[in-house]
Amino acid sequence: MSVDIPWEQLFEAAKKVRERAHAPYSKFPVGAAVLYADGSVVTGCNVENSSYGLSVCAERGAFAAGVAQGRSKPVAVAIVVDTPTPCPPCGMCRQVMLEFAPKELPVRSRNLEGDEARYSLGELLPHAFTSDFL
Numbered sequence: 001m002s003v004d005i006p007w008e009q010l011f012e013a014a015k016k017v018r019e020r021a022h023a024p025y026s027k028f029p030v031g032a033a034v035l036y037a038d039g040s041v042v043t044g045c046n047v048e049n050s051s052y053g054l055s056v057c058a059e060r061g062a063f064a065a066g067v068a069q070g071r072s073k074p075v076a077v078a079i080v081v082d083t084p085t086p087c088p089p090c091g092m093c094r095q096v097m098l099e100f101a102p103k104e105l106p107v108r109s110r111n112l113e114g115d116e117a118r119y120s121l122g123e124l125l126p127h128a129f130t131s132d133f134l
């Protein structure tokens with residue numbers, strides 16, 4: 001499934017949008033880029049709030065923007081964070097991604113040094129709650 005995914009382009013997009021993050025409280029800017037089956041790329045950055053609990057992660061921002069832009073079928077996600085080791089998406093973002101993507105979705109994360117971690121969404125969120133249970 002990872003064949004033909006333009007990872008370098010995706011990571012460039014994630015790195016670029018990370019610069020737009022609004023993270024004055026955590027000082028932990030995150031960028032995410034989602035590739036869709038139609039070849040389009042939708043990005044997101046974390047947007048924090050003085051009422052901390054209202055903050056939105058980069059990944060959820062990207063997926064919400066994808067919905068608003070009429071995108072469907074996410075096929076790859078790239079995340080960029082400035083951490084010593086590449087940072088996986090948080091649990092809430094894993095659940096949100098699974099709403100729209102299959103468990104085979106490749107998710108890759110890089111730090112600014114270019115170190116990379118690779119996951120599938122299913123590895124990140126085993127035994128997931130999905131609409132199949134409803």
Ligand code: THU
Nearest residue numbers: 026028030046055057058089090
């Ligand atoms: N954050 C993300 O944007 N994505 C994640 O998967 C982990 C955490 C953000 C939320 C908050 O703005 C900051 O990183 C610190 O937790």
